[in-house]
Amino acid sequence: MSAVVLRRIGYTVFMAVVLAFFAIPMLWLASAPFDSRPGVGLRWPDWTLDNVRSTFDHPYALGSLLNSLILCVLATAVTAVFATLAAYALSRTHIPGRDVLLYVLLLLSSVVTGTAAMVPIFIMMKQLGLINSYYGTALVMAAGMLPAAIFILKDFVDSVPRSYEESARVFGASPGQVLRHVVLPVARPGIATILVWSFVQAWGNFLLPFLLLRDVETQPGAVLLQTMRDEGGAANLTVIPVFSLLYSLPVIALYLFVSKRYGFRFHGGIKA
Amino acid sequence: MAEIVLTGLSTVYPNGVRAVDALDATIADGEFFALLGPSGCGKTTLLRTIAGLEPASAGTVSIGGRDVTGMEPGRRRVAMVFQDYALFPHMTVAENIAYPLRVRRAPKSQQREVAERTAGDLGLAGLLERRPGQLSGGQQQRVALARAMAMEADVLLLDEPLSNLDARLRLEARTFLKRLQRELGMTTVFVTHDQAEALALADRIAVMEAGQIRQVGSPRTVFQHPNSTFVANFIGSTPMNLLPGEVRSGTVQVAGAKLAEADLPDGTPLVVGIRPEYLHLGDDGIPGTVSIVENLGISSLVTLECADGTLVGVTVPEHEEPRVGARFGAAPHPGRLLLYGEDGNLMP
Numbered sequence: 336m337s338a339v340v341l342r343r344i345g346y347t348v349f350m351a352v353v354l355a356f357f358a359i360p361m362l363w364l365a366s367a368p369f370d371s372r373p374g375v376g377l378r379w380p381d382w383t384l385d386n387v388r389s390t391f392d393h394p395y396a397l398g399s400l401l402n403s404l405i406l407c408v409l410a411t412a413v414t415a416v417f418a419t420l421a422a423y424a425l426s427r428t429h430i431p432g433r434d435v436l437l438y439v440l441l442l443l444s445s446v447v448t449g450t451a452a453m454v455p456i457f458i459m460m461k462q463l464g465l466i467n468s469y470y471g472t473a474l475v476m477a478a479g480m481l482p483a484a485i486f487i488l489k490d491f492v493d494s495v496p497r498s499y500e501e502s503a504r505v506f507g508a509s510p511g512q513v514l515r516h517v518v519l520p521v522a523r524p525g526i527a528t529i530l531v532w533s534f535v536q537a538w539g540n541f542l543l544p545f546l547l548l549r550d551v552e553t554q555p556g557a558v559l560l561q562t563m564r565d566e567g568g569a570a571n572l573t574v575i576p577v578f579s580l581l582y583s584l585p586v587i588a589l590y591l592f593v594s595k596r597y598g599f600r601f602h603g604g605i606k607a
Numbered sequence: 608m609a610e611i612v613l614t615g616l617s618t619v620y621p622n623g624v625r626a627v628d629a630l631d632a633t634i635a636d637g638e639f640f641a642l643l644g645p646s647g648c649g650k651t652t653l654l655r656t657i658a659g660l661e662p663a664s665a666g667t668v669s670i671g672g673r674d675v676t677g678m679e680p681g682r683r684r685v686a687m688v689f690q691d692y693a694l695f696p697h698m699t700v701a702e703n704i705a706y707p708l709r710v711r712r713a714p715k716s717q718q719r720e721v722a723e724r725t726a727g728d729l730g731l732a733g734l735l736e737r738r739p740g741q742l743s744g745g746q747q748q749r750v751a752l753a754r755a756m757a758m759e760a761d762v763l764l765l766d767e768p769l770s771n772l773d774a775r776l777r778l779e780a781r782t783f784l785k786r787l788q789r790e791l792g793m794t795t796v797f798v799t800h801d802q803a804e805a806l807a808l809a810d811r812i813a814v815m816e817a818g819q820i821r822q823v824g825s826p827r828t829v830f831q832h833p834n835s836t837f838v839a840n841f842i843g844s845t846p847m848n849l850l851p852g853e854v855r856s857g858t859v860q861v862a863g864a865k866l867a868e869a870d871l872p873d874g875t876p877l878v879v880g881i882r883p884e885y886l887h888l889g890d891d892g893i894p895g896t897v898s899i900v901e902n903l904g905i906s907s908l909v910t911l912e913c914a915d916g917t918l919v920g921v922t923v924p925e926h927e928e929p930r931v932g933a934r935f936g937a938a939p940h941p942g943r944l945l946l947y948g949e950d951g952n953l954m955p
Contacts, residue, residue: 498693507681520697
């Protein structure tokens, strides 16, 4: 009897610790921005909006969020468009060695934008004159995300029955019409997944923009965050909490929007 | 008006499989034509080649006098209903039905009008704003048919039209389909592996095996005079008896019983084909012992076991079932005996 009670107590304590581990940073993010003396600890805030004001007065804070947005929209758009077209083509045609190609791409994608490739990428971008360019940085980010995006989307398109397209073709639809009327709408949940996934990946990416966007005017939020220090070199705790909160809002908003719109549901081939 | 002529048509897949093999056929205008065969016989590939979804490797397809062999599917004036119906899940019933018009960029008002009229004809009037996922199997099939009709094509192709419906609905849909085809008067080709479906619906049936047509004829011809043991085996809900026999002094003998006169040399080996429905139990005929009685509802299938181990199926009306173990003879109705040579082909 006591063994069972002990086990239950142990289990409850363990769960509480795990929960606290994940909940405390969230609670900090909710309370610290509105505390008059924010610290790294968690406490009931002494309500004030001064931190918000000083963050808005920060010369680069809001600009960096806009930079993040531009960078992510570019990278996400490039990834989604190319991944959709490539996944559709790879799913519907039979090229010898197609699956091997996909696996190799997937494997190499971690190398392409991985730490090991940073020096060559930096030199290449410098020679191309694309340092401090959103377009250049977004392209490199998209290149890194494309293999995984193609892989995920191809699997999705594979599960869409071909008879939809064949049916449209019999009714006289051109390849463009088949794509617009049938393939894109049917693959929409898959494309939505890729949009969210690549946006979140790009939003949180630190290393690439840190190396390729040298000018503080062009830096996105992820990079700016680590430069927020006061004169003594300590973390600037009046700005960081509010900035962190602002920084996490677009991702939450995107998730809520897509979840409401598409529900991340699965359109399978199972007969209902 | 829209006769389909296939000449020397072959479809070979990239992996070398000859799904359709040098096939010739003519499907008359307005005919309801069945392609019947076991799975893998090439019947669906043949249908898809007519539609243009598979490229022909050799030979020609012509529809209504036009050679369409190299033509895109959309330009052949052919409508097709797929086995899974392929209704676009993101479009309403009305949008689905009007899709062939949308492709042609017909005005919205005309699309709506055609969708309403066609849906009305097929008893779908109240369902125009639903999505395919909210319809029953039978309704989905009718939407697929309506969409094919809205195309106003010359030829209608149906791939296993009844296979996705449950048994009771299938009978209903069969009657509906036959009436619809008659009213439209449209040349219609359908694929099925169910011989009962082919017999019930088609004006003519082509029985296929290994990419070739084994026999073409009316349901009556194919049922009563199958030209080979393959067709004989395939057609009929109870399989035809195919019994080893031989010719002795001008008569055909099976398991020691004389069945018919034959103008053939003595000792000719042959296969005697006779449907269980065309045999009756009595004192004459092929002698055997009743070993199994299977109830088929209005009749029963009796299996007689002969002395040499040959099994003979006989259909008997209800209330006339014999007792298991009783001895009977199975005598053929006059003129129903079919003789096949060793090669499996019907003897003249």
